[in-house]
Amino acid sequence: MAEVAFWQGNKAIAMGAIAGGCTFFSGYPITPSSEIAETLAEELPKIGGRFIQMEDEIGGIAAAIGASIAGRKAMTATSGPGFSLKQENLGLAYMAEIPLVVVDIMRGGPSTGLPTRVSQQDVMQARWGTHGDHATIAYAPSSVQECFELTIAAFNASERFRQPVIILGDEVVGHMREKIVIPDAGSYQVVNRKRPTADPEDFVPYKPDPSDDVPPMASFGDGYRWHVTGLTHDEWGFPTDEPSEIETKIKRLVQKVNRFRKDIVRYEVFYGEDAKVLIVSYGSVARSSLRAVREARQKGLKVGHFRPITLWPFPDEELKELASQVDVVIVPELNCGQMLLEVERAVNGKAPVVGKSLVNGELFQPSDILSAIEEVA
Amino acid sequence: MPSKEVLDWLRVDFFPHIWCPGCGHGIIMHALLRALASLGCEKERTVIASGIGCSSRMPGYIDACTVHTTHGRSLVFATGIKLANPELTVVNVMGDGDCAAIGGNHFIHACRRNIDITAVVLNNSIYGMTGGQVSPTTPIGAYATTAPYGAIDPPFDLCNLAAAAGATYVARATVAQPQLVEQYIKKGIQNKGFSVVEVMTHCHTQFGRRNKLPRPIDNINRFKQVSVTKTKADAMKPEELEGKIVIGELMDRKRPEYVEQYLRLIERARGQVA
Ligand SMILES: Cc1ncc(C[n+]2csc(CCOP(=O)(O)OP(=O)(O)O)c2C)c(N)n1
Ligand code: SF4
Secondary structure (H helix, E strand, O other): OOEEEEEEHHHHHHHHHHHOOEEEEEEOOOOOOHHHHHHHHHHHHHOOOEEEEOOOHHHHHHHHHHHHHOOOEEEEEEOHHHHHHHHHHHHHHHHHOOOEEEEEEEEEOOOOOEEEEEOOOOHHHHHHOOOOOOOOOEEOOOOHHHHHHHHHHHHHHHHHHOOEEEEEEEHHHHHOEEEEEEOOOOOOOOOOOOOOOOOHHHOOOOOOEOOOOEOOOOOEOOOEOOEEEOOOEOOOOOEOOOHHHHHHHHHHHHHHHHOOHHHHOOEEEEOOOOOOEEEEOOOHHHHHHHHHHHHHHHOOOOEEEEEEOEEEOOOHHHHHHHHOOOOEEEEEEOOOOHHHHHHHHHHOOOOOEEEEEOOOOOOOOHHHHHHHHHHHO | OOOHHHHOOEOHHHOOOOOOOOOOHHHHHHHHHHHHHHOOOOHHHEEEEEOOOOHHHHHHHEOOEEEEOOOOOHHHHHHHHHHHOOOOEEEEEEEHHHHHHHOHHHHHHHHHHOOOOEEEEEEOOOEOOOOOEOOOOOOOOOOEOOEOOOOOOOOOOHHHHHHHHOOOEEEEEEOOOHHHHHHHHHHHHHOOOOEEEEEEOOOOOOOHHHOOOOOHHHHHHHHHHHEEEHHHHHOOOHHHHOOOEEEEEEEEOOOOOHHHHHHHHHHHHHHHHO
16 A cells, blocks of 8 residues: 655655665755755665765765666755756766766755755756756656656666756755655556676677667676776777767767657646646746636636646647647746746747746745736736 | 786777877886786776876776776766775776866865775876876976976875875885886775875876976986885985985775775664664
């Protein structure tokens, strides 16, 4: 029987990680993400896993990448400034194709900003924070239940596509406590990275499987020898200057995700059928929005809600379809309009898009969103 | 020419290597491979990690489990690898800039944890790969592209730093004593804890040309002249030690090793659960 608990979002992420097979966590404390590290410091040893508090965030992600290369499912967690520090090594994990989950519980920025206040100001950092081209997969939970479930999904995607996957929580989602139904082990899918079947002597570490563009991955210590580098490399993992090899590598990093976009993209629609006003929001803001949408419906206004659950890949096709039937799209966001641009791109002129931004450290009140609806309805 | 055992550890397919002819890094790679071969290490269970720099290109040429990471961060990648799978022998190679500038914080913390990794620092007193900029080990008065009037920043003594921070085995030699380099790396690998083997080497291309040591041999001769053994140095006055390189085993002690401690912690945590 599934168990019911009353948990904080950050605890649900930590427990979701364990449910997803995580046995390694390394990180550096920072508000509002620290409870993830604290929970895992307690829980991981109980299952024979490892927790290590590193000297900084750079060490936090690097040790997790090292652990993943040595065969463990690994995670690190941080907030704003710590996420900035992790970017260089995040790039290495994309380039070297190392599965890894990175959690960023967003707080207000830039810089040290607002340690205990909510924001959604890191969404573009999650997409483009590291230098260079790669595809990003990022999930934005909106409830404690989702903190648990999307962390499992993040591990599954990172193992399947051999790359870092990001959980973009916000301070409100990370710190709020609510009921969660903990699914029984075995009732959800756990994906493990593809292992090589070739003889160690014939192993070509970056030779992609044509069926999915993902090369099988050996672990250090399991009988295979291979080279891992952040330099652009050929199929053997060795640095290359050969234009065709460079292009093949970089394009494959993008393609391996784009090809399976449909499997990855998640979103949720409420009252979409007859909506004339569409609210697009994610994370904690989706909670206020949904309440506003319900209140608007009670007043007879035809309002719907579209919630991207994967911020990357962005559910643009799905949003475009819905947007083509509405008169206006409203994007309430806890930043000065970062995802607004993505929404505009996706909607592609099918409807006017209006942004509503809040950057004072507070969460939108449902009444704020309701008045935005009433202004346009 | 390396012996067959050593040759077996090389990825000769990837030669020619990128090092300048006569660079000291090759001497150290050879010593490292002799150490691994003579200890009977298995390639599949040996990890060679590095950061970024000329020295850090070494793992690419070694036929083992190798990882070339980001500048200054190799020790933290290595920490994750060792903690994830304690059965692996983990050796970390890095340059002086990699180790003591950008990676200085990771270096002292690896020493403090006393995690069972052997760090081989290839100290050429300069940034070779990026074209001869000053490093935290460039001697005062030496010239570098970013010290055109001579360096004024006092250099680190990496061995003293490592010993003070908690490393349990610390030794230094120069490329003029390749047998010692091999012996110290062997002892470092055998030590259950964090070991630092500092190898004074040369970058004749970047440091040498600007500091009256343009040929590899000038550098080797200089290392021979200025090396003093620890035993001798202990009896010398500070003024006499000026400009000398103290070689030998500078620290050899026992302290609890990090991964062993962690595995014990797991037992305690599980005991409480049971
Ligand atoms: C974050 C970052 N900063 C700077 C560099 C540029 N860089 C590459 S190697 C290097 C220094 C190399 O010097 P050292 O570690 O002493 O090794 P050597 O090349 O002398 O063997 C620097 C500054 C980089 N790759 N990454
Ligand atoms: S630049 Fe200096 S350190 Fe780099 S390979 Fe040449 S001699 Fe060696």
